[in-house]
Amino acid sequence: MVGIDRRLLQNVDWPLLGATLGLVILSASTLATLHVGRAGGGVALRQIAWFGVGLVALMIVASIDYRRLVQIAPLLYVLGLLTLVAVFVFGRTVSGARRWLLVGPVSIQPSELFKICFVLMAVWLVTSRWAQPVGKTALVLAAPMLMVPMALIVKQPDLGTALLLLPVLIALLVAAGLRLRLLGGLALAGLAAMPLVWFVLREYQRERILVFLDPLRDPLGTAYNVIQAKIAIGSGQLLGKGVAGATQSRLAFLPERHTDFIFAVFAETWGFVGCLVLLTCYALLLLRGFDIAASTREPVGRLVALGVTSLVATQVLINVGMVTGLLPVVGIPLPLMSYGGSSMVVSMMALGLLLSVRMRQFQ
């Protein structure tokens, strides 16, 4: 049902949108200090433009009843899989990874868009009548739904995005009432399968894990990013170095500084206090998401809200954890902060779903 009801507008979650706007402003101002690519604040302006596109996407998504979207989830899921396959056929290769599809003037990242499709599909599956009550049958049905896209995305290779799908699925299963004993058994099985995963990983991915375990293993090779990021963050100290003094970022010691490692740039520039502000924005955003999920008694709505919230939460935690040296390096952008059109639009769509659920909570 397209078109916005007056009653729905009364229930728009303004704090959620406020936190989002705050993050986007921090993102654009951080990007403006980095002279990446074209001269001047080109990246920052483009990020703002993508935010505009994302805002439109958010409004469209919010205006549609999420139950309609879950109904057509299998279709979206199959379409998503097709675009993932298309990447291998028409995809653009950047630094060894085929992740992008050229559509007119913009290159889009199907694996990003697929995350939304996956959340909806998982909700559809968990709430479908074949999966009731949520137990072994649900697990059996969920397994291929997870494995097929994961395999496709790992193949690109984009390990980070592929890894996101698992926690989202687990969160949905748990919230839908999966018995924890069953989940424990699954976890044990997963642990047992870990050595197998090791062989599936590519050489550089293994190296990243080894470097995480032993940072001095190769200080100027794989560990270079981590060490330089730590230096950037640490040297920001309590109040930060300011824009002019952030030498780690300005002098390009930081790799991927406008995308995956943007948190380190921010931390160097604004210090511990700035990081607290940034993390508070994320905490606000995520807790609002969990609040929406918890307060929605309608099962599909709750699961949609939880799905997108856990998707954003996992990205934030993995990205910041990786940049601060708590986790091994996997390429995951920081939602709303990292530069990237697909990531921005997808994050906004996820927030649109959250708003949609919130608005329709009391219908």
Added chain:
Amino acid sequence: MSRLGYVGTPMAGRPDPGRRRVIVMAGLVSVALLVIVCQLWYLQVLEGGRFQEASDKNRTRIRPIAAPRGILFDRNGLPLVDNRPAFTLSLIPRELERDPAARDATLGRVASLVQIPFAELQEALTRIAPDSILPVRVRRGLSMDDVARIEEWKLELPGVIVEVEPQRAYPTSRFAAHLLGYVREANDEQLKQGRYRRGDMVGQSGLERLLDEFLRGKDGGERIEVDAFGRQIRLIQSTEPHPGAQVVTTIDRRIQEAAEKAMEGLAGSVVVLDPRSGDVLAMVSTPAFEIDRFTGTIDRNAWLRVIQDPEHPLLNRTIQSQYAPGSVFKIVVAAAGLQEGTLAPTDRTNCAGQFHLGEWTFKDWKEGGHGSVDLLDAMRHSCNIFFYEKGLKIGGQSIAKYANAFGLGRPTQIDLPGEKLGLIPHPKLRKDKRVGGGWHAGETVNMSIGQGAVLVTPMQVARMMGAVANGGVLWKPRLVQRIERPEKGVVWADGGTVTGHVELSPVVWAFLRQSLWSVVNEGGTGVAARIPGFDVAGKTGTAQMIAKSRADKGQDHAWFASFAPVRDPEVVVVVLVERGGKGGQVAAPIARKILNAIFLEKVASIEIDG
């Protein structure tokens, strides 16, 4: 979570396990965020200082700028030695890894990249404070390949840099090697004196050593900000290097080159002096060593080869080798006799090729002798019999006195280290010795022709010839005219030093010059040095080696001591060829080549230019 309470109105009171699980998940995420905040507190507040330091280290580099060593010029302003850029591998202790294992890994990589023993690198670091920002030079004269390899691994070699430093460049590999001397890193003994830092280039011989404190400049440096790729972003601070002083020597590069060319393939030495000032115009000792090979890194075997070479290439034969003067010494004997009145130009002797003294027989070099000769003839043909006979009459005591007056047996006081004094035996000093230890008349006989115990250096002979040419002034051989600093002008100058006078009457000087002219120009032994139309005066000498075996026969040292032009002498040329044979046959033609180069080729070139 404050608003969680208001939900659930539609089905209030009914159990909702899903809601509880969502709240637990929110709790887990909150805990994870708190862990991140703790990590940030640790990184930014607790360890912030350390990372700040690491960030500064990332950002700034010290780039030392070596001061160019002063340049040595010849008397006409031509460079004798110059500087060219060379690559040096250095370690900056402060920028090396702090963790010993990681540091050793870096050193190990360097060791394998440029083939330096690992221990050598470690040792280099033990000699300097670990937080020093000054580079320790590890290896000089890197090849372009070495430099390329280091640059390629640059990101993985923190604290390892390649510096560009000026290094000595010579016109040719062996040019004026003994005079200039070689430059090398300060050795342990020099470091102990405290005047040098490790890795400093120090003059180790010749003028480089003598004038080291003038030639050495003061190193400068730059502190620069760099990006992740080591590219310079900004200059933070800069200290200019002060180049070393410039030295104007007395050497004439053209003459030095001509003399070296004339001595090619022979062992011996050439000294060219200006008798009017004592200026050393050329100083050649052959065989010479490859001066440029000593500057970089010379391996042990190459060093041993030079040290153990039977020809002793490191020896500066002009001042460090002593020879019997042979017939050149007859100048001294003639001067002594004429001045003391024990010899007259008209005295004659019949030379039959043999001279008997008691049971001893002394031979002339010419089979059958020279017939009836007077003093002029005896000088011209270098008749030994005449000098045996007259030498006895003049007396050993008197000969020794005049030899000393001409500076023989005494230091020339040249500024180079390691000068030998030569030896003039004194009969008086041996008189009161026990029986058999006194002076024998036979020794006087030998001394009269410059044999026996008499020993001189080529430089002493040159100074003596200078006195003959200029009428008795003994100059200290001068090597350096002045030293100039770039901004301060002349900081040191040498106007020449007279070290003694030989007192002979003008008639005696005139006779000596006349007879020496006759040696070259009137069919004497020095005829090979004759240049038609140009008056050269000289005396040949053949210093006999005491023949220990048949193989040593004919292994005499060939002398030729000369000056020109006779009327107003401008140069003294002394040539000594070791194991060359007869002075007139071997040494005189070399002197002629050198004199030709000095006078005739110069005249020719002026005429062509003019």
